[in-house]
Amino acid sequence: ETGVTQTPRHLVMGMTNKKSLKCEQHLGHNAMYWYKQSAKKPLELMFVYSLEERVENNSVPSRFSPECPNSSHLFLHLHTLQPEDSALYLCASSQEGGASYEQYFGPGTRLTVT
Amino acid sequence: AQKVTQAQTEISVVEKEDVTLDCVYETRDTTYYLFWYKQPPSGELVFLIRRNSFDEQNEISGRYSWNFQKSTSSFNFTITASQVVDSAVYFCALSEESPTQGAQKLVFGQGTRLTINP
Numbered sequence: 449e450t451g452v453t454q455t456p457r458h459l460v461m462g463m464t465n466k467k468s469l470k471c472e473q474h475l476g477h478n479a480m481y482w483y484k485q486s487a488k489k490p491l492e493l494m495f496v497y498s499l500e501e502r503v504e505n506n507s508v509p510s511r512f513s514p515e516c517p518n519s520s521h522l523f524l525h526l527h528t529l530q531p532e533d534s535a536l537y538l539c540a541s542s543q544e545g546g547a548s549y550e551q552y553f554g555p556g557t558r559l560t561v562t
Numbered sequence: 563a564q565k566v567t568q569a570q571t572e573i574s575v576v577e578k579e580d581v582t583l584d585c586v587y588e589t590r591d592t593t594y595y596l597f598w599y600k601q602p603p604s605g606e607l608v609f610l611i612r613r614n615s616f617d618e619q620n621e622i623s624g625r626y627s628w629n630f631q632k633s634t635s636s637f638n639f640t641i642t643a644s645q646v647v648d649s650a651v652y653f654c655a656l657s658e659e660s661p662t663q664g665a666q667k668l669v670f671g672q673g674t675r676l677t678i679n680p
Binding site: 479488489490491493496504536538540542549550551552553554555556558 | 566597599604605606607608609612653666667668669670671672673
């Protein structure tokens with residue numbers, strides 16, 4: 449495996465379900481990110497983890513709960529979502545050390561909330 | 563606050579034409595970084611280039627070139643002799659100062675959907 453992988457690639461869930469999105473990076477990076485990409489909206493940064501500590505939470509509703517057990521893995525736990533949460537969820541990683549380091553993205557999880 | 567504007571929502575050209583994607587940014591930072599990403603239909607954002615605010619030299623990579631002009635706060639992207647495989651959504655992004663060293667915050671533009679027709 450290389451780069452950033454995300455599973456599942458597609459997910460359909462009801463509003464009362466609980467599911468988790470998984471992200472794994474194989475680049476030796478120590479910062480990881482969750483983004484939300486909705487139709488006709490810019491990519492929205494949701495969470496940032498640096499050295500496994502959450503350093504940024506952009507006013508995301510509590511029905512989204514991130515978890516970063518180590519520098520290679522990042523989860524997004526979902527519960528009681530709303531239809532407007534349907535979107536492409538992208539994970540990214542970068543190497544801590546300054547703003548110059550580009551982020552590498554995974555293929556995303558296409559989430560549909562019914 | 564940082565902001566990135568990509569005024570062109572969609573562009574459609576015929577193969578082999580040159581095409582320029584515009585990007586205008588706003589920031590109060592004196593040190594910042596600009597990026598271009600490509601998002602093909604598969605969904606994954608592919609990193610294309612990074613440019614820091616102190617380097618205004620234009621850059622060329624094969625058929626791709628970038629024109630960074632601080633005077634107009636623009637970082638435009640040109641594809642020469644476009645090909646069908648260039649069809650994708652292209653995003654311009656600006657790094658924002660993070661309160662914590664290291665982890666960066668990227669501010670993205672709305673993206674430009676580029677279609678190259680055979």
